[in-house]
Structures are given as C-alpha cells and as structure tokens.
Amino acid sequence: MDSSPPTFDxxxxxxxxxxxxxxxxxxxxxxxPGFPFAFLPLFFKYQTLRYHFNDEGISMSWGILFRxxxxxxxxxxxxxxLTRNILQRWMGLATVSVQTASGSSSAEMSIEGLLEADQxxxxxxxxxxxxxxxxSHPATGAVTADATVQPGDEALALLRExxxxxxxxxxxxxxxx
Numbered sequence: 374m375d376s377s378p379p380t381f382d383x384x385x386x387x388x389x390x391x392x393x394x395x396x397x398x399x400x401x402x403x404x405x406p407g408f409p410f411a412f413l414p415l416f417f418k419y420q421t422l423r424y425h426f427n428d429e430g431i432s433m434s435w436g437i438l439f440r441x442x443x444x445x446x447x448x449x450x451x452x453x454x455l456t457r458n459i460l461q462r463w464m465g466l467a468t469v470s471v472q473t474a475s476g477s478s479s480a481e482m483s484i485e486g487l488l489e490a491d492q493x494x495x496x497x498x499x500x501x502x503x504x505x506x507x508x509s510h511p512a513t514g515a516v517t518a519d520a521t522v523q524p525g526d527e528a529l530a531l532l533r534e535x536x537x538x539x540x541x542x543x544x545x546x547x548x549x550x
Contacts, residue, residue, distance in 0.1 A: 381492035383426035389486020392464045394419045396486075399460055424484065431471070431497075433482055443482050447500040449473045454480070455494045469493050 397419055401412035422435040430446035454470040461467055467490030470480035487493055 381489060381496055383493060383496055386424050386426060386487065386489075386493070388424070389419065389422050390466070390488050392466055392488070393422075393486030396460060396464055396466055419486070422486065431482065431484075433484065445471060445473065445482055447497070447503070450497065450501045453494055453497050453501070455490055457490075466490070469497070471497065 394416070397415035398412065401408050401415055404411040417437050418435050421437055421440075423433070425432045430444060430449075432442065432444040434440065434442040450471055451474050452472040454472070455467055456470065457467045465488050466486060469484040469487065469490050471482045471484070473481045475481060484490075484493065
C-alpha cells in the first residue's frame with residue numbers, strides 16, 4: 374500500500390463545494406426581511422460559478438444576466454490572501470483572494486467555496502514562485518534580460534537589462550583597489 378499523502382490537483386476543481394450555498398443561505402438570513410433580495414443573487418452566483426486551473430493561469434466565471442469572467446496568469450499574481458470568518462471556519466470554507474499589481478486595492482479574484490483552500494493557496498504560491506524562478510539563472514540566481522519575456526514585455530526586459538548593468542557596474546567598482 375502506498376502511504377504517501379494524496380497530492381492536490383486543482384484541475385479537478387471546477388465548481389464550489391455545496392457548503393457554499395449553505396453559507397450564502399446563512400448570510401442572506403442575516404438580512405431579515407431582505408432575505409429574498411439577498412439570497413437570489415447569491416444563489417445564481419453559486420449556480421453559475423466555475424473555476425478552471427491550467428498550466429498558464431486561473432479562470433473564474435459566474436453570472437446569468439451579467440456574465441463576469443476573470444482570467445489571471447500565474448506570472449501576474451503578486452499576493453495571495455486566505456480569509457475565513459467565523460461562519461466559514463465552522464463550515465470548513467475559506468476565501469482565497471488573488472491580487473495583482475493593478476491599481477486597485479481590492480483582490481482581482483476571490484475564489485470561494487473550496488474546502489481545500491490551504492492546499493490551493495500553497496499551489497498558487499508554488500506556481501507564482503515557479504514562474505519567477507524560471508526567469509532566474511540556475512547557477513547564479515541572476516535574472517537574464519530575455520528570460521520568460523512574453524510579447525509586450527519589452528519594458529520589463531529593458532528594466533532587467535538596466536538592473537543587471539547597474540549590478541555589474543557596482544561589482545566592478547567594488548573590485549577596484
């Protein structure tokens with residue numbers, strides 16, 4: 374028998390867990406007489422919420438009348454937050470908020486309704502670091518000017534060249550007697 378722990382596979386995550394609908398019901402009940410007005414949008418969000426994880430990034434979509442789709446590549450991810458309120462902790466749920474370097478202070482994507490939130494956060498951190506480590510030179514750890522440059526990233530390549538040039542200049546000045 375293999376006693377190794379099961380590995381986390383995000384490609385199998387396509388829908389939120391059923392307990393998210395229960396959580397939405399509790400949240401809507403807290404509005405009192407506004408229950409139908411609070412519950413219906415949450416119900417439709419739950420019914421249409423879809424996730425897709427691939428080698429390049431994450432996509433999330435939801436909505437009936439106003440369809441919303443968000444796609445983030447792993448290289449754009451700047452920070453990942455895992456939050457749980459008391460009701461979410463009781464139900465085993467969490468929200469994984471993914472932030473990018475956009476001008477907004479709020480999360481670009483909030484992944485809700487997953488029971489494996491800790492594993493998802495660790496997976497995303499690994500992918501995020503993996504993208505950055507691929508750009509590093511294996512022997513020195515220095516980032517090369519053309520490493521993982523995508524079309525439209527000429528400015529990033531130029532900034533890397535400038536940084537590497539400044540490092541070389543500082544190293545040559547320190548090496549002088």
